Amino acid sequence: MTAYTVTVAPEGRTFRCPDTKSILVGIEHNGGADAVQVGCRSGGCGVCRVEVLEGTYTAKRMSKAFCTDDDVAHGILLSCRAYPTSDLVVRPCPKPRDH
């Protein structure tokens, strides 16, 4: 197990996240449940969507309703389905709901 530092922009709060947990759960388990919104933790509800500003990760399957291939190409992903492989800087970027 390796741990990395995840910084949540713009406030700059930092969290030590193990590579065995998703970015979201790593943040949540280190007292950051208010830094990124926690939802299903399973890639379906979209509330944990972030933009990765710096760093690398591996991602599992995510809902196409909230994360298109184009989003992924631009570093936008569901943080509950991505695992850190380096230190990271992320910024919450929830998708507006359809009304």
Add this chain to the structure above:
Amino acid sequence: MAMSGVLRPGHMQLKVLDLEESIDFYTNVVGLIQTGREGDRAYFKAWDERDHHSLVLRGAGEAGMDFFGFKVTDDATLAKLEADLNAYGVTTERIPAGDLLETGERVRFEIASGHQIELYSQKTAVGTPMGDTNPPPWCAAAEQGIAPIRMDHALLYGPDIEKVQALFVDVLGFYLVEHILLEDGETDLAIWLSCSTKAHDIAFVRNEEPGKLHHTAFLLESWEKVLRAADLMSMNQVSIDMGPTRHGVTRGTTIYAFDNSGNRFETFCGGYATYPDIPPITWTWDEVGPAVFYHDRQLNPAFLDVYT
């Protein structure tokens, strides 16, 4: 109570991110029995359910509900309810027999909250592992995974729930069992409706975005089995939303958790038995916390914000 008309929730079709992973989750963690597979859909029933399936998973690359279906007494009832819906101004569509495996024609319609609801009268009774003659009280499948006894109800999120209530009550024969009021003391935040003696067969929460799923509920037999379900969730790294705890509404014991696609499901036990002549129970806006989670006495942010 002589039961006729709409009998019970019969099937939920759920969208999942990856069908193979979800088949594994619903078989080995939830403990349902797979009864069929066709194209991008897989069919499941609980060990104590007679009909061919109560849960259908569709590999869709996203989460959410496709439709929720109710079984009705017989073909004549289906035709009558279809005519009643049309007379009420609801457009219906007949889905051919066999579109869902082992299922007859379905009458599908959209309700004001944006959900697709279905009625059907025929589904093959494949039976339980215990059989119908001199059956034992349970079977090996009753201990495999969480192993609920049936798919019990659903809670759906969408707008115009007063119109939904009117349709379910005036056309489909449901009655209001409980409701939670907003601060104005008149408008409902949430409604629980029954077509049986269960405390709810379907429920709705008012939500701007239409057609959303809050949870599909599976029934367990005891509070001890709810605790066992929580143990199994932690053993399998299942994402738990809330619980084990109790609802004020229905008095049921509960866990809210998420499947591996982010669809919330509930392992539910209890809830009182009721009848259509019993006046509805009212919860006021300032007591919405204990209405939903009786011990925490407050809503978690995910209750209103997280759905699929």
